[in-house]
Amino acid sequence: MDPDEKDLHRLTTNHSSFDYYFVDPTNNYCNLLMHFIMREIPLLCHVNGFRETPAIVATKLGCLRDYLILPENVNQHDHFSNTALFYAIQLQDPTTINLLAFHRANSTLKNYQGILAYGLDMQMNQPPNF
Numbered sequence: 001m002d003p004d005e006k007d008l009h010r011l012t013t014n015h016s017s018f019d020y021y022f023v024d025p026t027n028n029y030c031n032l033l034m035h036f037i038m039r040e041i042p043l044l045c046h047v048n049g050f051r052e053t054p055a056i057v058a059t060k061l062g063c064l065r066d067y068l069i070l071p072e073n074v075n076q077h078d079h080f081s082n083t084a085l086f087y088a089i090q091l092q093d094p095t096t097i098n099l100l101a102f103h104r105a106n107s108t109l110k111n112y113q114g115i116l117a118y119g120l121d122m123q124m125n126q127p128p129n130f
Helices: 004-016 030-036 041-045 055-061 084-090 094-103 117-124
Strands: none
Touching: 041 094, 084 094, 084 117
């Protein structure tokens, strides 16, 4: 990425009106941050205002790809202290769960509520307790 593009990235993503949640239906439903991510690998560890890495955002959108996961970001916590694996289990997305497991995502990390990603999976597979 050239210096002018880095400045554009910095100014755009730090602007108060930058919408991290805008999804472009004409480009595989990627959000604006994803467009910058594709340009430079070090940005894969960048976090937005909710402490979400591109891997967490992509997991939530159901479009996580192998190249978005690095050892440095696979277990990154967001502002709720949830990881991409936590969201993948919550969304019941087996492809993403397997991809994160392949990259050694830790299923024993707790969020702020003390819930493990592994424990969430066990809770979701239990029948309702009436």
